[in-house]
Structures are given as C-alpha cells and as structure tokens.
Amino acid sequence: MAENTLYDLAIIGGGINGAAIARDASGRGLKVLLLEKGDLACETSSASSKLVHGGLRYLEHLEFRLVREALLEREVLLQSAPHIIWPLRIVLPHNTNLRPAWMLRLGLFLYDNLGARKILPGTETVDLHQPPYAGILQEHLQKGFSFADCWTDDARMVVLNALDAAERGADIRVRTRCSGLKREDAHWHITAETAEGEKQFQARAVVNAAGMAVDDILNRAYPGSNRQNLRLVKGSHIVVRRLYLGEHLYMFQNSDKRIVFAIPYERDFTLIGTTDTPYDPADGPPEISEAETEYLLSIANEYFATPVTRQDIVWTYSGVRPLYDDKADNASTVTRDYVFDLDAPEDGAALLSIFGGKITTCRKLAEHAMEKLADPLGLSEDSGPEKPGWTAHKALPGGDIADADFDAFFAELEASYLWMPQDMLWRMGRCYGTRIHNIIGNCDRMEQLGAQFGGGLSEAEVRYLVDQEWAREAEDILWRRTKCGLHMSEAEQADFHEWFAKSFTRRREDAES
Structure with missing residues (x-):
C-alpha cells in the first residue's frame, strides 16, 4: 500500500501478539499495517520453551482463567497448524x-x-x-x-500468522522502527525509521504490541507521562x-x-x-x-x-x-496473564497497549483485542469477509493437511520426493507443511535446488524465505525461519553469511536501480 494510505489499524511490534492481531484484523476486512523494528519474532517470540501448554505450575498461583484458556487453545492450534x-x-x-x-x-x-x-x-x-x-x-x-x-516452533508460528495476514491484505514491514507517534485530527500519525530513510503513516487506531518497548511507545504517544508498567x-x-x-x-x-x-x-x-x-x-x-x-x-x-x-x-x-x-516479590510469581490498556477517546484514534501474553494464547488474545477495538473501529458481527472468532476454524499457511494428520502427509511427501534425504524432507515438511511444494516445485533431483549450505538448507529454500517470508539477513534464516544454524558447522555458517550478503545485497541494488 502507498504511504499516504489511511490504515484502519497500525500494529507496532512483530512478535506473536502483533502478528496474531494482524491476522485476525485483516481477516475482518480492516486495512492493517504492521511495523517491526527488526525481524519478525526476533526477540521474546523466538526465545520460548517451544511449548503450547496450559501452564501446570500456574495452578499454584491460582491463575485458573489463564490455564483454562490455554488448555482450550491447545487443540484449536493443533488443528490449525499440525505441521509446526x-x-x-x-x-x-x-x-x-x-x-x-x-x-x-x-x-x-x-x-x-x-x-x-x-x-x-x-x-x-x-x-x-x-x-x-x-x-x-x-x-x-x-x-x-x-x-x-x-x-511448537515459536518463531514459525509468528511468521505464519504474519503470512496469513499479508495474504488477507495486511501491509507487513520489517526493519521499520516506530520513532514517533502523535494523535492529531482523530488519527494517529506515525513516524518510522527504515534503511531507506524516514517514512510517515496514518491510522485510525494503533495496537502497541512492542513487547519490551511497550512503555517506550506509550511515552512517545503521551510525552512526559513516564509510564512504567513492565x-x-x-x-x-x-x-x-x-x-x-x-x-x-x-x-x-x-x-x-x-x-x-x-x-x-x-x-x-x-x-x-x-x-x-x-x-x-x-x-x-x-x-x-x-x-x-x-x-x-x-x-x-x-x-x-x-x-x-x-x-x-x-x-x-x-x-x-x-x-x-503486578508488584509480586518474586519474578517467578509475576502474572503470566495478558493485560490490556485501552485509551479510546470519543473523537477517535484509539490506542490499545498489550502487556504479557504467551504463544499458546496468541489467537485468543487477538480475539480479545479485536473485541476491545470493535467500538472505536466501528466493527460489527457482519463487517468484513470473516466473522468474529474466524481464526478458530481456519488453518495457518501450510496447515491445510487432511485430518490434521502429519504422519500421513509426510508419507505422501516421501513417496513424491524419493530423491531427497529423509531428514531434510522431514524438516521442510515440518517447517512449511503443504507449502513445501512452493519451494520444491517441479524439481526431481537435489541439484535443481541450487547450492547446499549444510544442515539441509538449500538455495531454493533461502530464496523462498526472502521472497515470501520477509527474511532480510542470514540470521533470520539460520535461527528463526529454520534452525539450520544448529546443524551447521561454524565454517558452514560463515560461508552462508558471505553468500547471503553478496547475493541479496546485489538484488537490493538492482531493485533500487
């Protein structure tokens, strides 16, 4: 979308909360902008214990609502993304x-x-x-x-939510840091810093899902307020x-x-x-x-x-x-439940800030966020192509696997790609689900996938991640879109960094010229 577009909703933060809200909102027909200062899932959302769980130990802290919501969500997410x-x-x-x-x-x-x-x-x-x-x-x-x-693969969960949002019309921008936020004329005016320079955006409402920077964003929106909620x-x-x-x-x-x-x-x-x-x-x-x-x-x-x-x-x-x-004495007992802070003046330009949250409850958190924003954005049960709660019944990209049966799906992959090493095929099947075919295409031998970098990572997969999943640096691929870095030697990683820098610096220069 053009920079002068008036977005319905701008989301600051490309972790799991921001990506899940972008998906839900874009499915509801809203014009959505997501700004992430680094890479998707580059901080907390790629550093979890990789579990979709209720949180057994939270019962000791009497957080029954959080545990029940998380337990219910396990099976919803399992059906929507059986590959990851x-x-x-x-x-x-x-x-x-x-x-x-x-x-x-x-x-x-x-x-x-x-x-x-x-x-x-x-x-x-x-x-x-x-x-x-x-x-x-x-x-x-x-x-x-x-x-x-x-x-679950936490970082891929974030990327798949962002990918689904983009395919429903959302404008996803990585390496775009929100440096200014000002309410004016019933809209939010957003200043962002990119490698190409400063950019300006406008939105009717903003979701502050900036994670560790959520208080910083609040203090930019309300200068002198000195918010300290984290x-x-x-x-x-x-x-x-x-x-x-x-x-x-x-x-x-x-x-x-x-x-x-x-x-x-x-x-x-x-x-x-x-x-x-x-x-x-x-x-x-x-x-x-x-x-x-x-x-x-x-x-x-x-x-x-x-x-x-x-x-x-x-x-x-x-x-x-x-x-x-919540002023708990011990870091282990601080609530893991998410908390919303909504500022919705009558003349418009609502700001919803999110504290906490976890991978397991990301879809439900997004639903609750949209409920909070329904009145400020004028949403109704009938607005948009999808109804409220639609994400509970739609697969994430690559998750449209028959009966959510990954084993049967992988057996079909093995029969189709006999020429590919099983470990490599299993990893790619787990990463991409049914979209593995978008990478392999009509290839019928390993040589057609291009250069092999180690750890089962091929040039064809790298180009897909750059073209389709916003990978901009070698680290994005080695440690977030995949975990191939864990299976590569230090020399292989260094060679990949060098190849990536040469290949994609040249591509960016060609695009700019």
Missing part, C-alpha cells in the same frame, strides 16, 4: 523431597479437566524403571506422571546433544518451586530451560549468565542418571518476558 505443532507427553517425576504425590495428582486432575479435552489423552501414572523411561533418570526416582501437551523477566535455555531416546519430555521440579523442562529438540538435541531472573535493559542484549547456566545444569544433574556438563552445551539462547508489573 504436535502432541507430546510430559513426564513429571515424583521427587519425594518436594511436592507430595497427592498434590501433583490433584493438580493434574484439574489440568486434565479444565480444558475439555477432545484429542489429547489424560494423565497416566508411569514406572520410571520400565521402558521407555528405564535408565534415563536417577535410580531413586521410581514413579512419575505422564500427561499431554504440545510442542516487569522484565529473563528466561534462558541451554541446548545439549540428545540425552535420551524417546519423544517424551521431562518436567523437573526444583526446591525453589520453579520447574525446568528437558525437551527433545531438532531430532539431535535436548533443550533444557527455562530460568526466571529480573532483567534490566541497561545490562545489554539478553544473554545467559554463568549463574543461569549453573542453575540449569544443577537441576539436570539432580534428575538425569548421566551427568550433563558445560562441555555438552552446543547452543544457548535467552529472551525477556515483558510482563505486566
């Missing part, structure tokens, strides 16, 4: 030194029944000395509870070579009443996390600290039979949760 979301079993070992077995069983009874399960099975008691668990954990851990949740909490993870066979994950209790997950990850690894520590932006970009590394290793070694050491760590990542500051 799939069921798994979480095994909670009973540590006799911590919570008693009856308390765990009561919590799991509530967990099983709050969400009206239709697809996912209920809790079972398991013997940790029998297959498939035998020999993995320490000998004194004898009994556990196995319950259902789901895994409690920033850092969560860090370590990735080690795969510690055990089996697709189940473990949920470990700790004496500080926190829990840590050990999750099968990218087929060859185990992901261990997360931490909960206060974060100050003055400390610089979020990175795992020595204390956090030691914390995660110590919990892993309290449970696993085979020691896990620093030498086993192949990758770490950290993200910051921009939570609403």
Whole structure:
C-alpha cells in the first residue's frame, strides 16, 4: 500500500501478539499495517520453551482463567497448524523431597479437566524403571506422571500468522522502527525509521504490541507521562546433544518451586530451560549468565542418571518476558496473564497497549483485542469477509493437511520426493507443511535446488524465505525461519553469511536501480 494510505489499524511490534492481531484484523476486512523494528519474532517470540501448554505450575498461583484458556487453545492450534505443532507427553517425576504425590495428582486432575479435552489423552501414572523411561533418570526416582501437551516452533508460528495476514491484505514491514507517534485530527500519525530513510503513516487506531518497548511507545504517544508498567523477566535455555531416546519430555521440579523442562529438540538435541531472573535493559542484549547456566545444569544433574556438563552445551539462547508489573516479590510469581490498556477517546484514534501474553494464547488474545477495538473501529458481527472468532476454524499457511494428520502427509511427501534425504524432507515438511511444494516445485533431483549450505538448507529454500517470508539477513534464516544454524558447522555458517550478503545485497541494488 502507498504511504499516504489511511490504515484502519497500525500494529507496532512483530512478535506473536502483533502478528496474531494482524491476522485476525485483516481477516475482518480492516486495512492493517504492521511495523517491526527488526525481524519478525526476533526477540521474546523466538526465545520460548517451544511449548503450547496450559501452564501446570500456574495452578499454584491460582491463575485458573489463564490455564483454562490455554488448555482450550491447545487443540484449536493443533488443528490449525499440525505441521509446526504436535502432541507430546510430559513426564513429571515424583521427587519425594518436594511436592507430595497427592498434590501433583490433584493438580493434574484439574489440568486434565479444565480444558475439555477432545484429542489429547489424560494423565497416566508411569514406572520410571520400565521402558521407555528405564535408565534415563536417577535410580531413586521410581514413579512419575505422564500427561499431554504440545510442542511448537515459536518463531514459525509468528511468521505464519504474519503470512496469513499479508495474504488477507495486511501491509507487513520489517526493519521499520516506530520513532514517533502523535494523535492529531482523530488519527494517529506515525513516524518510522527504515534503511531507506524516514517514512510517515496514518491510522485510525494503533495496537502497541512492542513487547519490551511497550512503555517506550506509550511515552512517545503521551510525552512526559513516564509510564512504567513492565516487569522484565529473563528466561534462558541451554541446548545439549540428545540425552535420551524417546519423544517424551521431562518436567523437573526444583526446591525453589520453579520447574525446568528437558525437551527433545531438532531430532539431535535436548533443550533444557527455562530460568526466571529480573532483567534490566541497561545490562545489554539478553544473554545467559554463568549463574543461569549453573542453575540449569544443577537441576539436570539432580534428575538425569548421566551427568550433563558445560562441555555438552552446543547452543544457548535467552529472551525477556515483558510482563505486566503486578508488584509480586518474586519474578517467578509475576502474572503470566495478558493485560490490556485501552485509551479510546470519543473523537477517535484509539490506542490499545498489550502487556504479557504467551504463544499458546496468541489467537485468543487477538480475539480479545479485536473485541476491545470493535467500538472505536466501528466493527460489527457482519463487517468484513470473516466473522468474529474466524481464526478458530481456519488453518495457518501450510496447515491445510487432511485430518490434521502429519504422519500421513509426510508419507505422501516421501513417496513424491524419493530423491531427497529423509531428514531434510522431514524438516521442510515440518517447517512449511503443504507449502513445501512452493519451494520444491517441479524439481526431481537435489541439484535443481541450487547450492547446499549444510544442515539441509538449500538455495531454493533461502530464496523462498526472502521472497515470501520477509527474511532480510542470514540470521533470520539460520535461527528463526529454520534452525539450520544448529546443524551447521561454524565454517558452514560463515560461508552462508558471505553468500547471503553478496547475493541479496546485489538484488537490493538492482531493485533500487
């Protein structure tokens, strides 16, 4: 759309909240603009524990509404994106030194029944000395509870929401930083900084989904207001070579009443996390600290039979949760529920700010945001091509898999692409679902996919990600659109960075000329 377009809704922030709202709003027929200062999902939304779950431990904090909403959403999301979301079993070992077995069983009874399960099975008691668990954990851990949740690729969830929004007319702009926000003549006037220079936009309403910068955006909109609504909490993870066979994950209790997950990850690894520590932006970009590394290793070694050491760590990542500051004393007990702040003057130009939120509840959060904006934007049940709640029944891009049966879908892929290595085909099937065909096209041998960069990443896939999914830098591809960086050597990564810079700098120069 042209820069002089008057948008119905401008969204600041390209994390999961902003992308999900862009999808819902564009489906309702609104002219939507999304501005992201970096890459989609470049901060918190690519640094989660990768789970679509109700949040069992939130029951201890009496956050029943949040847990119920999240439990209900698991199966909605599972049906809409079976390529990037799939069921798994979480095994909670009973540590006799911590919570008693009856308390765990009561919590799991509530967990099983709050969400009206239709697809996912209920809790079972398991013997940790029998297959498939035998020999993995320490000998004194004898009994556990196995319950259902789901895994997801968090960064791809963001991109797929943005892609669906764009295909419904939304204007998605990455590397576009909101530097000014002013209400004037019943509209918001937005100034944005890009590599090409300053740009101006106008919108009837604004959603402030800027994550860690949500207070900064509010203070630009209302100069001198000095808003301070956020409690920033850092969560860090370590990735080690795969510690055990089996697709189940473990949920470990700790004496500080926190829990840590050990999750099968990218087929060859185990992901261990997360931490909960206060974060100050003055400390610089979020990175795992020595204390956090030691914390995660110590919990892993309290449970696993085979020691896990620093030498086993192949990758770490950290993200910051921009939570609403409810003045809780402990970072672990700050509410994980999302909070809305709506300023909707009678003369127009509403501003909706969002605090908190999580991957699991992103679709429902977007619905609630649109309910808040219905009056300011003049929405009704009949306005737009889609009705309120439409996202519950529509697949995300690539998720239109028959009966949401990924195994049957992958069997068809294997029969169609016998010439492709199975690991590469599986990864691409998981990333793109039915849209894998948009990348492979009519190719019938590996050479037709172009250069091979390592980790199963091909030139054809890279060009698709640049053309269709807003990838602008090598890191966008290696660590967010895919996790191929985890499977590549340092030399392969360096070669890819060099190739990407040469190939796409030239393309941008050609486009500008």
